[in-house]
Each structure stands twice: as structure tokens, then as C-alpha cells.
Amino acid sequence: MSALNKRHFEQRQSASARSTLLDAAREVGLDVAAAVAFLDSRELEDVVWKSYGQTIYEKKIHSIPLFALSVPSIGAVGGPFRPPGKHEAYVVRGSMDEEYFFKLFQVILRDHQAGERIYDERSQPYRLDEWRSSAPGRGTCST
Structure with a gap:
């Protein structure tokens, strides 16, 4: 690998x-x-397709690519393969351009400097971490 x-x-x-x-x-x-x-x-083809189908269904992946960026220093952790943290991870679904990611990194930097995830209009496009709400005892963060 x-x-x-x-x-x-x-x-x-x-x-x-x-x-x-x-x-x-x-x-x-x-x-x-x-x-x-x-x-x-075609050896193992059926195994690969079955695993692929189960993974996207079980992990609720609806778009490719899927980015779930965690920032453990502020408790923003999550995504389909990680347990949730205090705050949601920053999520990007599908292909996006440089400007979209630049704005995301600006939001992450701002939040890191503030010491917490800030839920406001700037952070709204990066809030689709539905895995947070599916974890036992966890609800979604309020805006």
C-alpha cells in the first residue's frame, strides 16, 4: 500500500x-x-463489490470525494471512520475548487486560533457531519 x-x-x-x-x-x-x-x-470481484457497497452504505458516504477534516486540538473530530469529538469535523462533499478549500482552511485557522469550533455563516458549508448524530449519546451541534 x-x-x-x-x-x-x-x-x-x-x-x-x-x-x-x-x-x-x-x-x-x-x-x-x-x-x-x-x-x-475476475477472482474476488464479488468480494470487492460487496465490501465497497457495504462500506458506502454503512458509513453513509453519498459523494466522492469525501473529505472529513478533523482538528483534534479544538475537539473537531469526526467522519465516517472516526468517533465524534466535542465538535463536528469539517466536511467537504464532492469535488470543489481551490477557492472553496482556501475558505475552509481560513475557517479552520480562525477556529484553531479561537481554541474552539465556531458555528456561524462562514462555517456553514463545512457542516454535514451526519456521523456525529448517529453515534450513541451524540447530537448535532447547534448553530
């Missing part, structure tokens, strides 16, 4: 491209011929 992640996130090679998968396999010493044979087969 480390070799594949490095190619995908650092070298901008698609993790779904056959050449990327085989290069990563080669790098870590896996049997490349066996990897080619596996990729040419």
Missing part, C-alpha cells in the same frame, strides 16, 4: 491504472506474473 500510495499521491499516477499496480508490486518484490494473472481474472 505504501508503494501504491506514493505513486498515487506523490507521483500523480492513478492507483487504478494497471501499470501503476504492477510497478508497485514489482517495487515491493511481489511476483509480477502472479499479479498480472490475478488482474486478468
Whole structure:
């Protein structure tokens, strides 16, 4: 996974491209011929699709990509794979442009400097952490 992640996130090679998968396999010493044979087969296809379907259903993921940014220093923690904190995580659903993320990072910086998550009009676009309300004993934060 480390070799594949490095190619995908650092070298901008698609993790779904056959050449990327085989290069990563080669790098870590896996049997490349066996990897080619596996990729040419449909072995485990049903397992992968079942797992994918269960994960997006169970974790309530409705858009790809999904970003749930946690800032533990102010208790803003959450998302589909983390237990909730005192405050909601900052959530971005779907593809957004640089300006959207720039504004999000400005809100996170402001909140970090304030020492708490501030719920106001500026933070509203980043408040869709429904996993907070689904955790036992947790409700959504008020505005």
C-alpha cells in the first residue's frame, strides 16, 4: 500500500491504472506474473463489490470525494471512520475548487486560533457531519 500510495499521491499516477499496480508490486518484490494473472481474472470481484457497497452504505458516504477534516486540538473530530469529538469535523462533499478549500482552511485557522469550533455563516458549508448524530449519546451541534 505504501508503494501504491506514493505513486498515487506523490507521483500523480492513478492507483487504478494497471501499470501503476504492477510497478508497485514489482517495487515491493511481489511476483509480477502472479499479479498480472490475478488482474486478468475476475477472482474476488464479488468480494470487492460487496465490501465497497457495504462500506458506502454503512458509513453513509453519498459523494466522492469525501473529505472529513478533523482538528483534534479544538475537539473537531469526526467522519465516517472516526468517533465524534466535542465538535463536528469539517466536511467537504464532492469535488470543489481551490477557492472553496482556501475558505475552509481560513475557517479552520480562525477556529484553531479561537481554541474552539465556531458555528456561524462562514462555517456553514463545512457542516454535514451526519456521523456525529448517529453515534450513541451524540447530537448535532447547534448553530
